Amino acid sequence: MSVSSYFEVLKPRESLLLTFLGISGAVIAGGGISDPERLLVTTLAVALGCEGVNGLTNYLDREVDGVMRRTCTRSLPARRIYPPQKVLPLTLGLIGAGLVIAWFLNPVCFVAGVVGTAAAVVWRKTAWTHLLGSISGVAPLAIGWLAMSPRFDWTLLLLSLLVAFWVPLHVWSVMVANRQDYLRAGVRIFPVTWETKDVVKIFLALSGVLFVLSVWIYTIGALSWVYLFVAVAMGISMVLANWKLMVSVDSRDAWKVYKLSAFPYLGIIFSVLVLETLLR
Numbered sequence: 001m002s003v004s005s006y007f008e009v010l011k012p013r014e015s016l017l018l019t020f021l022g023i024s025g026a027v028i029a030g031g032g033i034s035d036p037e038r039l040l041v042t043t044l045a046v047a048l049g050c051e052g053v054n055g056l057t058n059y060l061d062r063e064v065d066g067v068m069r070r071t072c073t074r075s076l077p078a079r080r081i082y083p084p085q086k087v088l089p090l091t092l093g094l095i096g097a098g099l100v101i102a103w104f105l106n107p108v109c110f111v112a113g114v115v116g117t118a119a120a121v122v123w124r125k126t127a128w129t130h131l132l133g134s135i136s137g138v139a140p141l142a143i144g145w146l147a148m149s150p151r152f153d154w155t156l157l158l159l160s161l162l163v164a165f166w167v168p169l170h171v172w173s174v175m176v177a178n179r180q181d182y183l184r185a186g187v188r189i190f191p192v193t194w195e196t197k198d199v200v201k202i203f204l205a206l207s208g209v210l211f212v213l214s215v216w217i218y219t220i221g222a223l224s225w226v227y228l229f230v231a232v233a234m235g236i237s238m239v240l241a242n243w244k245l246m247v248s249v250d251s252r253d254a255w256k257v258y259k260l261s262a263f264p265y266l267g268i269i270f271s272v273l274v275l276e277t278l279l280r
Helices: 001-008 012-029 036-060 062-067 084-105 107-121 127-149 152-178 178-185 196-220 225-250 250-280
Strands: none
Touching: 001 036, 012 036, 012 127, 012 178, 012 250, 036 062, 036 084, 036 107, 036 127, 062 084, 084 107, 084 127, 107 127, 107 250, 127 152, 152 178, 152 196, 196 225, 196 250, 225 250
């Protein structure tokens, strides 16, 4: 047992992307870095909350993870941390700290944090997981935005929808890529319970929705042609990757969709949005 094992439980890569969404929301809502100290505190709240929630979901999924080849070497199923309850003080403490900071930023941020946390941890590995995953994925963005501006507008709505539709495509693609692994572990929920040839058609439709949403953001956000070019380029790449998957129905192509959808797609789009905001 080591510090690195506990760090691994917190899913640092996933937490980093979610934290970046929170930072992006704060910068866009604030029209830049108008209040560096508040931005720093917001980042801390989102980072602590995301790490805590990801660690808690790792704990809740430990038995399924132990059966699956892809995840059996993680800290908890591999018993590098044993008994697994040892991670609870850390994960619950991080969640609690993040929510306390969120409360002081804005009570609405606290509510968003509570909703996001609840959505991430209830009904794990059930048919509700995907819908709830979209809610929990939007929470960091909402916290960052509301910490800087309590207003709800079209930009926040469209950004939230972009993340909400991205989550299932991202999660479902890794499930299709490891379909047999999930079935062996007894995870019998969509999309692994459907024929892959039918599921990938939904993936293509979702990539089209993401394309439309990313361009729609351009039409209302007073953004430059640079953002439009990036949104169109990334949108086309996602559509083509999912089209290739629909034709091949190959798990390797599903894995490529999964990898593309993470930072190369969502990360780049939000990076350009932040840069455009900072350069205005």
